[in-house]
Amino acid sequence: MRLGxxxxxxxxxxxxxxxxxxxxxxxxxxxxxxKKDISYIYANPDIILDEENEKKYFSLVERRGRHEPYAYITGECGFLDYTFYVDPNxxxxxxxxxxxxxxALYALGQDPKYFDQEMFRLKNKSTYRxxxxxTGSGCLAVSIAKGHDSVLVDAVDISENALNVAQKNAKRYGVENRITFIHADFLDKSIVLPGNYDLIVSNPPYIPLNEMPCLMESVRNYEPAVALAAGSDGLIFYREIAERTSSLLSKSGILLVECGYNQGQKVSEIFSDRGFSTLLLKDLSGINRVVAATTK
Incomplete structure (x- = not known):
């Protein structure tokens, strides 16, 4: 059949x-x-696709028709300048x-893109922890390690399967020797982490339980609930991070957390109530998407 x-x-x-x-x-x-750019397909609608690939194509289309995410079908997802392996874990x-x-890269000394606040910039060091x-797919851990050669990362996740994915991505980009993967539930207060971190980052689960049924079908039916749901108000992880951060951060350390579209002010207050100076960072849509916090 013709491509068109x-x-x-x-x-x-x-x-x-x-x-x-x-x-x-x-x-x-x-x-x-x-393996052709989409512009090639549009420019060559009369090219014939062989029968074997035609069957493969409609198998992919059927999966997408069931609202399986494109990233899971192809096994890859773009993030910053990288392409990460992903699966339903x-x-x-x-x-x-x-x-x-x-x-995070700004805090480590990269040029600012969305904000310029010296308070949220770390002092020069030979090694940053x-x-x-x-960590999930490892997109943050790997991007940070790739973006700064003097970084050592501890990447924590409750799911061993997720850590396997993150390890694949670390190997893909040659940073596996600078990332330590830790299987642990951060909500378990008995878990002991090394501490003295210069920078802590997290994109934790933040969907309230009563909102889970309202998520898009492709999210609700395919993405791991453990990476999405976060108690009755969606703030349980922020409270735990705020409680434990003082013992995990170095004296002049910086914390950065992502939050939901309507949670920025509440999350900021959780940290400010613990004595942190905070800054809300807006995404390209003007939504408060990241809370930066420090005790400097």
């Missing part, structure tokens, strides 16, 4: 199943399968979380 006809058929199939932007999704799947990295990674709470 394949796209039309796939777009119609996805549209009938209420997949958002079906034409784009159909094009992206075909582009990924045949980990939350799919979001563009919102790039602000958290950029804030970083803690990533709830």
């Amino acid at each position: 006809d394949l796209l039309k058929k796939a777009s119609k199939y996805l549209s009938e199943r209420n997949v958002e932007d079906p034409s784009l999704e159909a094009g992206l799947l075909l582009s990924w399968l045949i 980990v939350l799919i990295p979001r563009s919102d979380t790039e602000l958290l990674a950029q804030g 970083v803690l990533d709470i709830g």
Whole structure:
């Protein structure tokens, strides 16, 4: 079948199943399968796809029609300048979380992108120790390690399967020797971490339990609930992080956490009530997405 006809058929199939932007999704799947840029497909609609790849393509389209996320179908997701391996054991990295990674790199001395606050910049050191709470795919830990050669990261997650994914990504980018992966439940107060971290980052679960049924089908039915749900108000992890951070951060250390679209002020207050100076960082949509905190 011609590429143009394949796209039309796939777009119609996805549209009938209420997949958002079906034409784009159909094009992206075909582009990924045949390893050609989507612009090539649009420019060459009369090229014939062989029968074997045609069957593979419609198998992919059927999966997307069941609202399985594109990232799980292809096994990869872009984040900053990297492409991470992902599977259903980990939350799919979001563009919102790039602000958290950029804030961390700013704290480590990179040029500012979204803010310029000297208070949230670490002093020069030969080695920086970083803690990533709830590492998931490892997108934060790996991006930070890749972005700064003097960083050593401890990456914690409750899921061994998630840590396996994170380790694959660390090896993919050659930073596995600078990241220590720790299998632990951060909410378990008996867990002992080394402490004296210069920087702590976390994109913790923050969806209130009563909002879980309202999530998009592709999130609700496919992404790990343990990486999403966070008690009755979605703030349980922030309270625990705020309680334990004083014993984990170095004297002039910095903390950065991502939060939900309507949680910024509440999360900021959780840390300010513990004596931290805080700063709210807005994402590209103008939403308070990251809380930076320090005791400097």
